[in-house]
Amino acid sequence: MQVTFKLFATLMPYLPAGAEKNAVEIEVKPETTINQLIDQYRVPRAQVHLVLLNGLFLNESDRDQPMQEGDTLAIWPPVAGG
Amino acid sequence: MTWTKKVLRVNLTEGSVNEEPLNMDWAAEYIGQRGLATRYLVAETDPACDPLGPDNKLIFATGPLTGTAVSTAARYSVITKSPLTGAIACSNSGGFLGAELKSAGWDMIIFEGKSPSPVMLNIINENAELVPADDLWGKSVWETDRLIHEKSGDPQTRVAAVGRSAEAGCLYSAIINDLHRAAGRSGVGTVMASKNLKAVAVRGTRGVGNIKDPARFMKSVAEEKQVLAENAVTGQGLPALGTQVLMNVINEIGALPTNNMQLSQFEGAHNISGEAMLEPRKSDGKPNLTTNAACFGCTIACGRISTVDRTHFSIENKPEYWGNSGGLEYEAAWAMGADTGVDDLDAVTYVNFICNEDGMDPISFGATVAAAMEMYEKGAITKEQTDGVELKFGSAEALVWCVERVATGEGFGADLGLGSKRLCQKYGHPELSMTVKGQEFPAYDPRGIQGMGLTYATSNRGACHLRSYTVASEVLGIPEKTDPAVTEGKAGLVKAFQDATAAVDSMGLCVFTTFAWTLDNMAPQMDAACEGDWTVDRLVEAGERIWNLERDYNIKAGLTGADDNLPERLLKEASKAAPTEGQVCNLDQMLPEYYQLRGWTADGQVTDELRQKFSLPG
Numbered sequence: 001m002q003v004t005f006k007l008f009a010t011l012m013p014y015l016p017a018g019a020e021k022n023a024v025e026i027e028v029k030p031e032t033t034i035n036q037l038i039d040q041y042r043v044p045r046a047q048v049h050l051v052l053l054n055g056l057f058l059n060e061s062d063r064d065q066p067m068q069e070g071d072t073l074a075i076w077p078p079v080a081g082g
Numbered sequence: 083m084t085w086t087k088k089v090l091r092v093n094l095t096e097g098s099v100n101e102e103p104l105n106m107d108w109a110a111e112y113i114g115q116r117g118l119a120t121r122y123l124v125a126e127t128d129p130a131c132d133p134l135g136p137d138n139k140l141i142f143a144t145g146p147l148t149g150t151a152v153s154t155a156a157r158y159s160v161i162t163k164s165p166l167t168g169a170i171a172c173s174n175s176g177g178f179l180g181a182e183l184k185s186a187g188w189d190m191i192i193f194e195g196k197s198p199s200p201v202m203l204n205i206i207n208e209n210a211e212l213v214p215a216d217d218l219w220g221k222s223v224w225e226t227d228r229l230i231h232e233k234s235g236d237p238q239t240r241v242a243a244v245g246r247s248a249e250a251g252c253l254y255s256a257i258i259n260d261l262h263r264a265a266g267r268s269g270v271g272t273v274m275a276s277k278n279l280k281a282v283a284v285r286g287t288r289g290v291g292n293i294k295d296p297a298r299f300m301k302s303v304a305e306e307k308q309v310l311a312e313n314a315v316t317g318q319g320l321p322a323l324g325t326q327v328l329m330n331v332i333n334e335i336g337a338l339p340t341n342n343m344q345l346s347q348f349e350g351a352h353n354i355s356g357e358a359m360l361e362p363r364k365s366d367g368k369p370n371l372t373t374n375a376a377c378f379g380c381t382i383a384c385g386r387i388s389t390v391d392r393t394h395f396s397i398e399n400k401p402e403y404w405g406n407s408g409g410l411e412y413e414a415a416w417a418m419g420a421d422t423g424v425d426d427l428d429a430v431t432y433v434n435f436i437c438n439e440d441g442m443d444p445i446s447f448g449a450t451v452a453a454a455m456e457m458y459e460k461g462a463i464t465k466e467q468t469d470g471v472e473l474k475f476g477s478a479e480a481l482v483w484c485v486e487r488v489a490t491g492e493g494f495g496a497d498l499g500l501g502s503k504r505l506c507q508k509y510g511h512p513e514l515s516m517t518v519k520g521q522e523f524p525a526y527d528p529r530g531i532q533g534m535g536l537t538y539a540t541s542n543r544g545a546c547h548l549r550s551y552t553v554a555s556e557v558l559g560i561p562e563k564t565d566p567a568v569t570e571g572k573a574g575l576v577k578a579f580q581d582a583t584a585a586v587d588s589m590g591l592c593v594f595t596t597f598a599w600t601l602d603n604m605a606p607q608m609d610a611a612c613e614g615d616w617t618v619d620r621l622v623e624a625g626e627r628i629w630n631l632e633r634d635y636n637i638k639a640g641l642t643g644a645d646d647n648l649p650e651r652l653l654k655e656a657s658k659a660a661p662t663e664g665q666v667c668n669l670d671q672m673l674p675e676y677y678q679l680r681g682w683t684a685d686g687q688v689t690d691e692l693r694q695k696f697s698l699p700g
Contacts, residue, residue, distance in 0.1 A: 006334075008357060009327050010318060021352040022330065049314070050558065055335050055661025057563065074334050078314035080558050080597040081325030081384075081412045082551050 003028055003067050005037065006074040014043045034063040034073060043075065050076040084146040084290060084611045085109055090188050090210055092203060094277050095136060095195030099203075099210045104189050109146070110614055111697065113588035113621075116172050117628035119143035119161035119190060123170070124631060124699055126192075129639035133165040133269075134276040136196040142183065142242075142282065143191075145590020146612050149184030149290035149378070151300070153307050154592035156181050156378035164268040165276075166253045166446070166501050167520040167544040169636045173256070173270045174548070174587055175242075176377035176385075177263030179284060182240040186286025197278035202230070202243075205284045215280040222246055222489075223258040224439045230283050242282045245441030248275035250491025252499030254446035254522075262408025262438040263377065268521060268543050271441045299610035306603050307381050313598035315560070320384040320594065321374050325412035326356030328525070328553075333420075335557060335566070336659030337530030339523065340420045341475045342452035343516045343651060346527045347659035350425025354415050358427055359386070365393045370427055372406050382594055386410060390435070394428040396482050407435050413547070416525030417448025422455060423475035430478075433485045440489035446501055449522035451484045453502040453514050462509045467494050516652075519544035519645050528648065528667040529657040531556050533564075533572040535667035536676060539646045540576065542632040548593060550579030560597055569668045573675035581625035588628060589621075627696040630680075634688045634698055643686025646673060 006023045007015045016024055028037060038048055051058045052074040053067075067073065087104045105122075112118040119141040131137040141161045148155050158180030164171035183191070186207045193203075200219040201212045218226045223245040230241050240260060248255035248271040255271030256264040265271075293299045310316040319327060332338045333351035340348040352358055359371040368389065375385035388409025390397050397403040410431055419430045437444040457463045458473035465471070473480045487495025497505055502522050506515035516523050521544025528535030533552030541549040552575050556566035564571065582601055586593050589608055601618045609616040636645075652667045677684060681692050692698070 008330050009323050012357065022357055047314075050331065052334050052661075055659075057335075057557075057565075059563075074330075076327075076331060077319065078558075078560075079319040079323070079327045079331065080315045080554060080560060080594075081320065081328040082547055082553060082594075 001028060001030055001069040002026070003070065004072040005041070006072065007043065008074065008076045009079050010077050011043060011047060011075060014041050016041065028067065031066045033066050034058065037067065037073065038063070038075070047077040048075055049078040084150060084292060085114065086184065086187050086189050088188055090191045090205070092191060092193045092212065093195050094193055094197040094201065094212070094279060097197070097212055099212060111624065112628060113146065113585065113624050114189065115143045115145035115148070115157065115159045115588045115590055116161065116174070117584060117588035117624060119159065120170065120172065120628060120631055120635065122190070122192060123161055124635055127163065129163070129635050131163060133163040133168065133273060136277070138163050138273060140193040140270070140273050140277060140279070141190060144180050144184045144189055145588055147608065148590030149181035150293070150611055151303050151379065152591065152607050152611070153303070153310055153379060153381040154377070154595050155590050156380060157590050157592060158183060159587065160257055160265040160270040162270055162273045163639065164270070164543065165272050166269040168639055169519050169544060169641055170542055170632045171268035171270050172543060172587070173265035173267045175257070175259055175263050175265040176380070176592060177260035178378045179240040179242050179259035180590070181378040182284045182286045184286065184290050185288055186284055187288050191282070193277060193279060196276070200278050200280050202279070202281040202283060205282070207286055207288055218280045219249065220246065222439045223441050224261060226281055227261055230281060234283065234285070236285055238285060240284045243280060243441070244271040244275045245439065246490050247440045247442050247488055247499065248272050250496065250499065252442060252488055252491060253501045253504070254443040256441045256443050258438055258441045264438070264443070266443045267445065267546065293611050294613055295610045299607065302606045302610050306599065306607060309603060310381055310595065310598050315597040316382045316594065320382050323356035324374065324384045324386045326359060326386070326410055326415055328412045329355035329415060330357065331557065332526060335530060336657060336661035336663070337527040337566070338416065338420050339516070339525065339527045341423050342421060342456040342514065343523065343527065344456070345659065346530055346657040346662055348420035348423070348425070351420060353425040354419040354427050354430055359388065359409065363391050365391050370431060371409060377592070380592065382592070384594060388431050390432045391428045394432070395479070396429055396432040403432065403435060408438050410434050413524045414444035414448070417445045417522070418451070418481060421448050421452040422481055424478050424481050426478035429482055433481055436485045436489050442488055445524055446522040447485065447488060449516060450498055450502045450505055451481060453506055453516065454484070454498060455480070456514050457506065457509050457511055460511070462511055467497070469493065513650060516649050517545055518648060519641065521545045526553055527657065527662070528652055529665045530659070530662035531566040532569045532667060532672070533566070533575055535648055535652065535669050536572055536576045536672040539648055539669055539673065540676060542629070542636060549583060550576045551583070551593070552576060552579055554597065561600065567662070567665060569671040573672050573679055576676060577679050580629050581622055583625070584628040585621040585625035588624065627698070630688050630692055630696055631698055637687060646686055
């Protein structure tokens with residue numbers, strides 16, 4: 001199934017080739033969890049802070065849920081501004 | 083001590099400059115900078131005065147830690163009555179001028195009256211004099227800065243000045259120091275120009291001494307700098323991407339106000355984001371961002387130094403803009419980008435340069451243009467006003483045209499200089515002004531971040547994110563994550579942020595330290611530096627006292643609880659962005675509890691009990 005994977009800020013170097021505007025469409029096996037996807041692209045878990053699934057915040061304890069077709073996963077390290 | 087205990091009083095009507103002692107009883111209660119200067123303003127002015135009349139005063143104030151070795155101790159604030167809102171104005175700036183003023187031996191400058199002709203104030207340590215500035219009147223901030231440096235011959239002279247927009251009466255003009263740092267909000271520059279005061283030039287070589295316990299102070303400063311360095315936000319995120327890292331975050335959660343807050347997500351957000359500022363341009367292979375930069379004593383260095391593509395239409399024939407200058411911060415990029423629907427990074431960067439060059443608040447400018455664009459699309463503003471320019475959302479050309487006119491007050495630029503509230507009233511659509519108390523919103527849609535709705539509604543200077551930045555908790559998880567969609571608990575969260583921020587703003591420190599520090603990190607530094615026992619509890623108490631004093635000023639200026647409100651659009655028109663779809667801001671669920679927590683009456687008045695508790699002036 002296809003999902004959109006986005007990495008921002010200092011996580012940009014972990015984006016796979018072909019990414020544009022911090023996003024890439026990728027094929028994943030059904031039942032792939034969020035944590036599995038994070039590990040697949042070697043994003044250090046310690047730097048995974050803000051995780052949004054379809055724009056909604058996910059707690060660390062919710063990241064073992066499987067992704068669904070068409071989901072958008074966006075990840076940031078600790079960031080702030082304003 | 084760290085307070086120099088000296089105030090410079092400048093009577094512009096008489097042309098006199100006098101030294102007087104700082105009121106240390108007030109310093110013990112109000113700390114310095116924002117709090118202490120507000121205490122002076124309350125004591126010396128009628129809150130009902132005309133903000134642009136000679137009875138209003140303009141105070142430049144440092145904090146007790148300004149100019150010391152504490153990280154980010156660069157700050158000064160400008161306190162006055164705002165011509166944009168009619169409420170208290172307190173605009174905080176970094177750069178180098180604040181520390182230089184302290185180093186020259188002054189805690190505060192109080193400007194009063196009005197000069198009969200343009201003047202500037204020259205300060206070299208204890209020597210201060212008013213000098214004619216007829217030759218500077220009519221010049222931009224950048225040209226003024228250049229001419230002052232040419233005269234002083236000292237590259238370390240620090241200059242704060244107003245630009246042509248303020249002279250022309252733009253109601254959201256800023257005071258710009260060090261070329262691109264701004265006391266930006268609420269029209270403090272407009273007040274300065276109304277007094278015929280063009281600039282303040284400062285050179286201080288005395289240093290900031292008299293630290294209460296130097297050994298403990300240096301130990302504490304070193305420990306707390308380490309905390310900033312090791313924190314992922316203040317040690318890595320802010321230096322690398324600046325505040326602009328938020329553009330994609332806030333867009334992704336569906337809380338990026340777009341097209342005058344009609345929408346809550348912007349298709350072009352990435353193109354004007356912090357990440358985009360790092361991407362090489364097609365024309366010359368260089369990114370928008372040249373480097374980061376720090377204010378005096380700052381170990382975070384979130385500042386942006388940028389260039390515009392030389393082939394871009396805005397500057398292709400203007401080599402004076404081909405160099406590096408102050409780049410985009412998030413709020414500015416949002417207001418002049420997403421809120422106007424413009425996703426042209428070079429155009430927005432150029433417009434930001436002009437806001438610095440002629441001293442406009444980029445938030446109020448961008449949001450006012452956004453309101454004008456909506457009225458143009460509705461037919462209330464026509465090409466007759468815009469000299470034929472299509473003032474449509476998404477038009478970079480229109481945005482550039484607008485900024486060049488507001489900079490000088492020329493033509494329709496004078497209308498845009500009125501700010502969103504007055505512009506919308508003038509053209510028959512008051513409901514399209516996205517303001518609170520007459521001040522334009524910053525970059526967070528309160529339909530998607532409920533606490534920010536209460537923040538905006540109750541901010542003492544009108545819509546503002548820097549009075550209680552609940553985004554830190556509701557979106558970014560600092561210090562702990564709360565749900566942005568719920569209202570429960572937000573009244574307490576807002577009050578806690580408001581009181582703590584008032585204390586931070588009064589010490590002379592940057593609020594960005596609070597992404598890593600709490601008052602637990604600040605109090606030991608304050609206590610080691612300053613006379614008196616400074617605990618966290620005392621700082622929080624001072625913060626609450628300051629908040630109530632500002633509120634009391636506003637009530638006496640004629641504002642009421644009815645002004646603690648949001649535009650109907652945010653209360654009734656639901657968000658259409660997927661993550662926040664169907665949400666409105668439920669202010670009514672938060673405001674009564676907030677008043678209760680504040681100890682105010684049901685209609686938002688400060689009670690006599692509170693006045694007594696905090697020793698507020700009658």
